[in-house]
Amino acid sequence: MRTLFKQIYRYTHARSFRHNENLWPYVKINRATSGEIVELRYKQQQIPIVQLSDMKGNFSGDILLTATGPSVKNLCLEKFPSMPAMGVNGAYFLRDRVDFKFYIIVDMGFIDQKPEILSNIIDDPQLILFTTVYGVVKIVxxxxxxxxxxxxxxxxDAAFKIYQPKITNDKLWSMYSNNNNVFFAADRKDIAFTYDIRSGIFDAGTVVYWALQILTFLGFKQLYIIGLDMNNFHQPRFYETTENKLPTNLEVKVSHLVMPSFHHASQIMKAKKIAVKNLSVTSAISNEIFDKVDSNELFK
Known part of the structure; x- marks a missing residue:
């Protein structure tokens, strides 16, 4: 039946809507006037979701953003001051050492290949898990x-909104340049950052870029990031071994997409008076982007 519905969808919708073909007709949504999905049903089940508008600017102070680079192994997390944390992908292995309040997973391959980690995440009643409709469907x-x-x-994803046409990179500027909460890089019309995630989040090849936009929207003013190495991609992530390491194509995106995007994010966040400290001292991300600090010196 799913194959039949997919064929019907393809015959009745333009190619630009193709990213929705696995959702129709099982997923029903309603949107607020501000653009975000406020009601979600899957196969006639009402899915309880947190309203993004209720969280806008509702937080402040410090937060720890836990990426998954190998350098996490070298940190003495016990010395860190108490603060809430946002995790990405497999960072939940740190649950006994940091205070996870938020989580983000937008890589559907991670959900498929690491269900044992996802199982622990969805078991945690203290967490707000940010994910896409595709992620919700896979979880259910x-x-x-x-x-x-x-x-x-x-x-x-601002370019792949549910039941709306795909926006190609060459059309992003025309679609979002008039949005007062969206800021494009000075020399790139395919790199943007938003203060208001209700109208969609801009991708840059890494979930951390999504996280920066979410944390800005939530209202945090001081971000400490661990595991943001952006090098040694051949090495396992801090929670992996050589035998169970998941592949990554991030390395091919670093120079032309990831670094320019982070550079743009750093400027936009500074304008919002948000400070970012990169606690991976061996990170390939320069001090010109995020200030690199040794956590042993910072948290004496």
Whole structure:
């Protein structure tokens, strides 16, 4: 039946809507006037979701953003001051050492290949998990809605919104340049950063870029980032071994997309008076982008 629905969808929708073909007709949504999804149903099940508008600017102070580079192994997290944390992908292995309040997963391959990690994440009632509609669907399919104890917050790629046409890189500027909360890089019309994630989040090849936009929207003013190495891609992430390491294509995106995007993000966040400290002293990201600080010196 799913194959039949997919064929019907392809015959009745333009190619620019193709990214929705696995959702129709199972997913029903309603949007607020501000653009975000406020109601979500999947196969006639009402999915409880956190309202993004309720979280806008509702937080402040410090937060720890935990990426997954190998350098995390070298940190003495016990010396860090108490603060909430946002994790990405496999960072949940640190749950006994940091205070996860937020989580973000937008890589559907991670959900498919690491269900044991995802299982622990959705079991945590203290978490708000930011994920896409595709992520919600995969979670419900794998575990069942009753199993989900965390709160779900639905986010979208600004170029691939649900039941709206795909926006190609050459059209991003024309679609979003008039949005007062969206800021494009001075020399790139395909790199943008938003203060308001309700109208979509801009991708830059790494989930950390999504996280920066979410944390800005939430209102945090001091970000400490661990595991943001952006080098040694042949090495396992801090929670992996050589035998179970997932592949990555991030290395091919670093020079032309990731670094320019982070440079842009740093300027936009500074304008918002948000300070960022990169606690990976061996990170390939320069001090011109995010100030690199030795956590042993910072948290004496």
């Amino acid at each position: 399919e794998k575990f069942g809605l009753k199993r989900v104890k965390c709160q779900l917050a639905v986010i979208e």
